[in-house]
Amino acid sequence: MAASPPLSSAELLARAERLAGESIARIASALALPVPPDLKRHKGWVGHLVERALGASAGSLPVPDFQTLGIELKTLPVDAHGYPYESTFVCTITIAELLGDEWSQSRVCHKLTRVLWMPLDGDRQRALSERRFGSPFLWSPTPEQMEALKFDWEELTGRVARYGVDAISGHIGQHLQIRPKAKNAAARRRGLDEDGGSAENMPRGFYLRPSFTGSILRSHFGLPERS
DNA sequence: CCGTGATCATTC
DNA sequence: GAATGATCACGG
Numbered sequence: 001m002a003a004s005p006p007l008s009s010a011e012l013l014a015r016a017e018r019l020a021g022e023s024i025a026r027i028a029s030a031l032a033l034p035v036p037p038d039l040k041r042h043k044g045w046v047g048h049l050v051e052r053a054l055g056a057s058a059g060s061l062p063v064p065d066f067q068t069l070g071i072e073l074k075t076l077p078v079d080a081h082g083y084p085y086e087s088t089f090v091c092t093i094t095i096a097e098l099l100g101d102e103w104s105q106s107r108v109c110h111k112l113t114r115v116l117w118m119p120l121d122g123d124r125q126r127a128l129s130e131r132r133f134g135s136p137f138l139w140s141p142t143p144e145q146m147e148a149l150k151f152d153w154e155e156l157t158g159r160v161a162r163y164g165v166d167a168i169s170g171h172i173g174q175h176l177q178i179r180p181k182a183k184n185a186a187a188r189r190r191g192l193d194e195d196g197g198s199a200e201n202m203p204r205g206f207y208l209r210p211s212f213t214g215s216i217l218r219s220h221f222g223l224p225e226r227s
Numbered sequence: 228c229c230g231t232g233a234t235c236a237t238t239c
Numbered sequence: 240g241a242a243t244g245a246t247c248a249c250g251g
Contacts, residue, residue: 042247042248047231048232048248060250062231077234086233087234089234177243180244181231189229203229
């Protein structure tokens, strides 16, 4: 089980493919890591496990996991039909991102330019240690997907810039949404108010809706669209 | 304190 | 059941 940074996208993908079909227990064992009973108090545990198994290095820096390769790593818990159980966190929302920055310069765009998806059995009825990984694959947005993401991003950031972050909810955006991303509901950070002024509000983040990541999976694996 | 790794839990 | 809002852990 490798832990040094992969030197090429091919090497990274080859490593990832070796995890396909493997259980959480086996991968954790190879890294001498204990498996928590569930994810209630270890929500990012699987993500960290895969990072270690593949040799990711960016830590918590706001850059792609494999910076030199320009590749972002995302685990994706799915059900028996290959449909994602959860939304996918992309990055936090910052003031700088709302003031004059363009989509092409945004962290959302940068992070989603190239993603290594690691599908995983997300069935909570099954013991975490017994859940297995599916086949990973490298993905970049199609021109249509990129346009759709840009559209949502511009609508979301535009609303925040004009009306303040408290004026938006998780309902906005067809593929991309903004939701809380904080220690708790009392957490506050420097943000914008409805007048474009400075204010303290709850930290938020950009998330991809399950319908979007689900379409990526179905497209890649040639699965039928949900009726 | 902030950003990353996400899933949990309540509401719709 | 699906979706939104809330939350947990960790590194720097």
